[in-house]
Amino acid sequence: MAASSNAEQTQLQDMEEEDAGMEEREMESDGEEEEEGMGVEDSDDEEDDSSEDEKENEAEIQRLEEQLSINAFDYNCHVDLIKLLKQEGELFRLRKARQKMSELFPLTEEIWLDWLKDEIRLTEEEPNREKVYELFERAVNDYICPDIWLEYAQYSIGGMGSPGGIDRVRAIFERAVTAVGLHMTKGQTVWEAYREFENAILSTVQPPPGRIPSHEEQKLLNTQLERIHTLFRRQLAVPLMDMEATYAEYEEWSEHGVPETVIHQYKKALQQMEKCKSFEESLMVAEPPKLAEYQGYIDFELKEGDPARIQITFERTLAENCLVPDMWAKYTTYLDRQLKIKDLVLSTHERAVRNCPWTMGLWKSYLLALERHGADHQTVSDVFEKALNAGFIQATDYVEIWQAYLDYLRRRVDFSRESSKELEELRGAFSRSLDYMKQDVEERFGESGDPSCIIMQIWARIEALHCKNMQKARELWDNIMTKGNAKFANMWLEYYNLERSYGDPIHCRKALHRAVQCTSDYPEHVCEVLLTFERVEGSLEDWDVAVQKTETRLNRINEQRAKAAEKEANLARQEEERAEQRRKAKSEKKTQKKFQKGTRTGEKRKAEQDDYQDEWNEDSAPKRHRGNGDHTTDEYMETETGLFGRNAPPGYKPGPPGNKKVQQAAAATPQRQKDDNPELRNDNTSVFISNLAYTLEEPESKLRTLFETCGPITQIRPVFSNKGTFKGYCYVQFESPVSVPEALKLDRREVEGRPMFVSPCVDKNKNPDFKVFKYNTSMEKHKIFISGLPFSCTKEQLEELCKSHGTIKEVRLVTYRSGKPKGLAYVEFADETQASQAVLRMDGMDVEGNKISVAISNPPRRNMMDKPGTSRPMSDMMPRQVYGSRGRGRTGLSLLPRSLHRQSAPVSKVENGTAAEQVTASSAANAAGEPKPLSNSDFARMLLNK
Template identity: 85%
Template sequence: MAASSNEKKTQLQNMEEEDAGMEAREMESDEEEQDGMGAENSDDEEDDSSEDEKENEAEIQRLEEQLSINAFDYNCHVDLIKLLKQEGELVRLRKARQKMSELFPLTEEIWLEWLKDEIRLTEEEPNREKVYELFEKAVKDYLCPEIWLEYAQYSIGGMGSPGGMDKVRSIFERAVTAVGLHMTKGQTVWEAFREFENAILSTLQPPPGRIPSREEQELLKIQLERIHTLFRRQLAVPLMDMEATYAEYEEWSEHGVADTVISQYKKALQQLAKCKSFEEPLIIAEPPKLAEYQSVIDFELKEGDPARIQIIYERTLAENCLVPDMWAKYTTYLDRQLKFKDLVLSSHERAVRNCPWTMGLWKSYVLALERHGADHPTVSDVFEKALNAGFIQATDYVEIWQAFLDYLRRRVDFSKESSKELEELRGAFSRSLDYMKQDVEERFGESGDPSCIIMQIWARIEALHCKNIQKARELWDSIMTKGNAKYANMWLEYYNLERSYGDPVHCRKALHRAVQCTTDYPEHVSEVLLTFERVEGSLEDWDVAVQKTETRLNRINEQRAKVAVKEANLARQEEGKVDQRQRAKADKKTQKKGQKGTRAVEKRKAEQHDYHDEWNDDSAPKRHRGNGDHASEEYMETETGRFGRNAPPGYKPAQHGNKRAQQGSAAAQTQNDEKPELRNDNSSVFISNLAYTLEEPEAKLRSLLETCGPIKQVRPVFGTKGTFKGYGYVQFESTASVSEALKLDRQEVEGRPMFVSPCVDKNKNPDFKVFKYQISLEKQKLFISGLPFSCTKEQLEEICKSHGTIKEIRLVTYRSGKPKGLAYVEFADEAQASQAVLKMDGMDIGDNKICVAISNPPRRNMMDKPGSNRPDIMPRQVFGSRGRGRTQLSLLPRSLHRQSEPVSKVNNGTAAEQVPSTANAAGETKPLSNSDFAKMLLSK
């Protein structure tokens, strides 16, 4: 039995071993199959990844080439950094980030990514200094609590090195100074600082049961005081959720909270309550939050705490770094109030790095550098950077040159006859003139300094400070040769210079030249010359001056008279053209009336024929018969109302009547409807510029405007023939619907822009205009010309959206809907629009090269309007600045017009009878009497 049991055991063991072997073999085979499949999948994945790598590398090379052409393409830098990070190109990634940081301030997200990558790459101790340098660059760009917190936490890792503890505390102190007043995020930095000090305190605590030594007790006391101080400092600052901090301090402090701390805490709570009404809208608002930030800034300016004003400006600029006006306000405040050199200059530098296209920021920067005693190479370097910043107006370059030349002039000691600074000033003046001529005029196609302001300043400096009147005269000769000799004010400026620093001979010479050359105000310069000779001239000089001024003024008056005659002839020609057009129009009307009369007779005959057929039908009532064989002369009343003195009793017009009568009725009804009925203008809109071929216009208008609100009435306007005239009226039930309907203005309807305008009675509002002509510079809006006619709104939006947030795009079209190749693109702010001008101007779209500029509509010529103070050389006609209008035609008989002719018209060989003169001896015109009109008409 024992042997048999042992055999069974061995059999069982063998079976188990066989099963295990089979399982092992099956698992091996499965693994081999999986390995084979995995190898195939890995091959496919390697092929896909290699293709992606090739595509990414090609894109990286393209971006690098684009940056070599235009290094200031911000979006291109961002795309390149993303691709390099994705590909793991760490060395190239670092270079790309460094290059971008040299040109632009980096956002908080870009800095944090870069810092974390560098921290992982430089975990060794000797490389920590490079990371510290990178953090120092990061905290200078924008006010970012997260970067300061990361900086402090990274410094804790180097606490073991010599001086590491002091370095950590120094960084924390700088952090709470920079962002500790940040109402919503400052609390995290304070808490991190206290946690660090609490960690240090735990290391100083002696083990349980051991009495600390005297030195240890002193260290504990110092550390506890540090933590107490941090609590007191934090509780004195109004921060969100500061109640929790106070509760934590009460729990932590063994001896309770001091009365002074409680007093400061209550004051901070009161300040927090004031600020909450401004901070809460700021938290829930959508970026860029400019209006909300401006409210907080205004509040803090009234409060007058410089530190809090600085922190709110920094918070605003962290989210609105491309708003030049905000940088200008901030730097102006620092220049006038705080006046701390490092803070002021760093803020100016950040301003021009963020908005380099804004000349005013560069100008303020140059002045700030001079104000705080910066050395000359630094100021010159900043000025050279400003010249390469890419301003969008030619006049910007004139202003920045003026600022730099003013700086150079203030460096010169004019008590010395010659100096290095004076030569540098003269060299800068000469260079500025060359720069205006070569660079500015070539780029903008116009002179940025048409009045030669820079040359005028140079001439005055030479005359006043250098006593070099000859150089000043040479400069003024050059000014006059640049097209300024025809202006009286330029000659008077030169005369005043000679009067102050020259001699009477050159004064007289300047005034004589002014009389000969001036075309705008010759009378004025003539009067100045005569006044000068009254005071200083001899009789001979006086006679020469009188003769010269009289000759010049006579010539001017002759020119004016010739021009007046020419204008009068043009006006008469225009009047003749108008009369000719009126006669042609009258002939056409007469011809149409004749045709209409013929058609009306034919139509009346046809209607009478239909009437007889219908009346003689068996189903219709019989006409009344007279005693004779013919029908009586009584007429039947029909739909059109054309016939019908005595309709048969009980007669109703047939609904199926002839089509001519129905059409005539519809046309008559439509013509009656063309006169606007009494309606509520406040709840109505006027729709126009629709296609005449629009089918079912009433239903179409209702479907287009039903989204704006409940519609009370839709009234399209039809012509006399029943055809739609392309416009109509829509009356809503509520006035609130009108504003929604006006938003549909210029919406395309069957290929034409539909015009939607308020329904206003122009008899009561004669000055009403639907289109308000914009005449001011629209800094956030671009004017684009040269677009292909095939360019759509969607295509233009796709091109422009990479340069900023687009609010509105409007393609300019003719009334028929055909494009003009022009467009207006409105961005969210002027900074984005300015960037778009720099990047899009000269861009090729299809076969067209577009021109892009800031929208700056030309001002209307107000000088030609009645009542203006323009000193016209030629007298204006009474017709207005654009000639005689159609509404200004004379309604007097033509015979009356002929009275003004020198020779009376001859009819049939005899002169027509002259109408007696209507002017009395005093030259006043008497009204014509009835007998005068009778004579005039009978003579015809």
């Protein structure tokens, strides 16, 4: 290492001297041009601009270097710094920046090729070639790139004149065709370069024309010819694009034709190439990063089962998708389970964590692979230390990586010995992990990554099971309980089971007594466990104490629950009273506005009626009211049905048929009203669309495009509010009833992210079944209900979160009608077992800072609506008898004039779910006889007279 460092310093000094020499030569050249008058005059403005650019670039370089000193894992910052230094020509700093980046991340093919070409240009002398060779070795280890291998082989050809140079070139070419020779689109260039090299060697061993070669020369010539024959045969056995041209070249080159064995291998490879051709063509036309196309290619190769082709396909995928952790995980899993080649497996794991250091799962797999292949302890420990410094994105990742390392240390311990170095190291690691979680993780994330103290639980169980040290296990459990876990029944029962397995009855009883006093989530369960324990093992005195303690605890719990329920009820009652007051105030204000508006309308209508009466008294024919000129402001037209344009004045009677145009206008009026009235639509040819987004733009055109496939459409009528906003539902009328069933098939089709509801357009008064909102009211054991989700959670994210617990059939996020999320979701699994596992593992999980609640779907029951022939409880009938057939109004205010109010008998209280019979004054009045109906004038006088 020291020699290598000295060599690098010498190389850097050489670069600086060369840069200085180049600057001196440039200065001399500039001086000569100025003396001879051949140079171009430089303006002061250009010099100022260039100096300003240099200052700006230098400031940016310093900023990037400072940023990297703070966060060395900023990948984009490394890339920007390298580009800027290359632009400025800072060779020494450029090499240093590339070196730092390569220590932390694998470099892309472009960055490696730029670095290699710069080093080749700067180190053309023979003594410096070894440095370039070392750099090439580092480059080919990052990714499997044909262009880098080709550049490596071509550079090695330049050193073939040195001792052993030809053998070195051949060795590099052999490694190249092994690594990338199966690359279907780029592998051919490496094979051809290899053959060209061998052809060049052939030309050096061939004797001049006319001279008979000696025995040694002929032997060398035959050996070289066989090498070229072998290269042709090996290449033709590999499926490559444009391999027909290689076959034709071999036919022309070979003096004795192509052997049958080579033809057979060639045809077999050609068939394999045809199978893969569609995948290669899709990759050619796809846009980067082509992940979906590569995924299909990998699945195909996995079914084919050729390890070499599977490996090259994975490598091609990762060269373009190096920052996709799932792809690295899939590749390493294949190598771990199928190939199991130590060097290949470990090198791939190392590359995976270098590309995606933030992914805990890759580090965990790396540690397991090192242990599986017998790596020394120091190597495993070093990899673990690197994992701790990788910068995981959540606190729980650190818990899992510590668990993986502690599992490794536990497997090294020989517990048959009372003490050993490995056991002390295990205990020290447990202690260090607890300190790390407390100091580093909690300070970084502001939360504990191990709230249930899983690490301490494992430690306690190891001490109890393997070390027979129950005292240490009890100390650990005391520490667990002091961290906020004493209120959970499951924690106490875990400790109780540990005492039952490795402790004694005295400590079991003590643990259960403490559990009864501290548990707050399921105290009944803990009390039941204590009583069961005393039934089996306790004395009468123990039983009496247990009964007394459990009864006292449960009574206190019930009192606390009653107080909490009463407090909650009071708060709900207060909130309801405030809401009722707000509704009353709003209703009174609205009623007052309506009354004022009605008063003004009545006065205006009365004045208009007086004007109409005066006009019609003068002349029975309608008049035209003119303004200052000839412009007609109002015109009254008499028709067969009455006055068209305004209400007829008092005493008006229709006259005889008159103007034909007037009659047509009058005839058109009721037809237009019929089209606008939803109650007059043709139900047999119409469907009702609901649950559309309020923000849907041009709903008529979008729905027409969607429903035109069902049949010819007569009209689409979206419903808008008074303010002109879309209300989220509409009617679609077809020309034929045959189109309705086809339209109903579009029910639940998504329109701009919301399921569209399509239902028959029927008269709900004649078909009361349609009033019932039909949904499942029984427990859905295969479906889970999730609440507390962040509003930013998408369907894809939730599916990714749940798919590890089973096969997902459907994911549905619950939203408001406006499309805003409610933080609720339903996830349907393939069976009940998977849903139960998801509830156990996901309940209480942290999702983007939100603690979610997960339970089996159990929708609440809804009140049954009225159905013909269905008997209803008297308590259900009460509201309709008191408030009318439509129930209580929204405001709760009566719009009936006070003079018409009737005193009603007080409604009897409801006892045992049955309402007492009620008799009102109005019913008695109806029994005596119907009162005289009031006219509209009577109602008007009641409203206007105060």
